Amino acid sequence: MNDKKIENGVLTVSEIAKRVGISRNKVWSYIRRNGIEAKEKKGNSFRFDSKIVSELKEKQSKKQEKKSSNDVSETVLEILQKQLEIKDKQIREQQETINYFRNENLTLRLESNKQRKLLEDKESKLRAISENDLKTEKKHWWQSLF
Numbered sequence: 001m002n003d004k005k006i007e008n009g010v011l012t013v014s015e016i017a018k019r020v021g022i023s024r025n026k027v028w029s030y031i032r033r034n035g036i037e038a039k040e041k042k043g044n045s046f047r048f049d050s051k052i053v054s055e056l057k058e059k060q061s062k063k064q065e066k067k068s069s070n071d072v073s074e075t076v077l078e079i080l081q082k083q084l085e086i087k088d089k090q091i092r093e094q095q096e097t098i099n100y101f102r103n104e105n106l107t108l109r110l111e112s113n114k115q116r117k118l119l120e121d122k123e124s125k126l127r128a129i130s131e132n133d134l135k136t137e138k139k140h141w142w143q144s145l146f
Helices: 001-010 015-021 024-034 051-137 143-144
Strands: 008-013 040-042 047-049
Touching: 008 015, 015 024, 015 047, 015 051, 024 051, 047 051
Parallel strands: none
Antiparallel strands: 008 047, 040 047
């Protein structure tokens, strides 16, 4: 009996829904939205061209592709978010390292300046002492007596 319906190329809404794997309501919505006319009408039974099956299958496969694409997009988005979190953490750690070395550098420069100042003070004292010694050495022995 199904073979005769296929040969005639007409199917009921229930048969279309069963072949496509969707609800009767979705089939009716598609028929109304696209203004498809029934090929046969017997009382309350409407029969439509069987090409609706291929159209609905194509529409369903496009939905599946879109859903699959959305799933892939969500997966990629999750991966990128995780990578971004990792990069943010790395940036924070690098900033902490930079701040640490900046502070160390500042401390070392201050210490270096302090050491240089002490060295300069020491050298100036040594120069003052050696100049004093030179003046003292230039005196003759008899000048030391007086």
